[in-house]
Amino acid sequence: MKKHFSLLSQYLIGVLFGFGLMISGMSNPQKILNFLDITGDWDPSLLFVMLGAVLVGLCGFYVVSKRSQSFFGGTLHLPAKKEITRPLVIGSLIFGAGWGLAGFCPGPAIVALGVGHLKALVFILGMLAGMEICERFFMSKAVQD
């Protein structure tokens, strides 16, 4: 019973996350690119998305920091790593280049796939290939989280 409830909550959290992306406008690649275009006609909306998300998130993570396990009784899996590493910076720079190229990041691409955009499917297949390439040929050198 608890397991089913846990799975249902996973699904609902996914739906809520998708709603957040759609209502905020962040599931629209054009809006992302208009945010990244600071020297052109700039759309600062993404800053407000971050403001809303982080204000709520700060509360959520504060409560978690006072607990030793999750509400479903599982152990907490939070990143413990503190060092600023070369893979962190290089990986994020590469991520940003891809993000600026098409205006897609992983969450919005899944929403776009749900809407039925073929380009989203191609993007996601490319993303899986990119992850696999990284995992196969680069991860042994990088220290994993």
Added chain:
Amino acid sequence: MHIDWLAFTPGPSLLGGVLLGIATSAYVLLHGRILGISGIIGGLLRPVKQMWIWRIVLLLGILSSPLWAIFLLDMYPVQIIDAGWPAVILAGLLVGFGAQYGSGCTSGHGICGLSRLSPRSLIAIISFMFSGFVIVYVLRHLL
């Protein structure tokens, strides 16, 4: 710098952001994990028996969210993809590689990382925003 006031949507963006914050908080409170979409997708490539199912279910939630939006709210999400096919493929490769190598994306580092006040995530955000700004500048204003 010139703000495009017609495109600017502070209200809906703030509201959507709050929903993202609630989803992120609910995830860590109930399941004890970071809601990082790239990490959850990446986990599908190396399936661990019990975790595979919850990753799939969560992604199905995001995937089906536009259908709920259409049926429940009569809201059809606007998505305009200007990039051509080669750019979409290259963007996918870069985003996948970068998120894996940099241990996170806009959700894991962006939302969760800032909410946890993680210095690593702050560096990641500065890095991907910087290269995002540069690429868009080059594509829209130099080429």
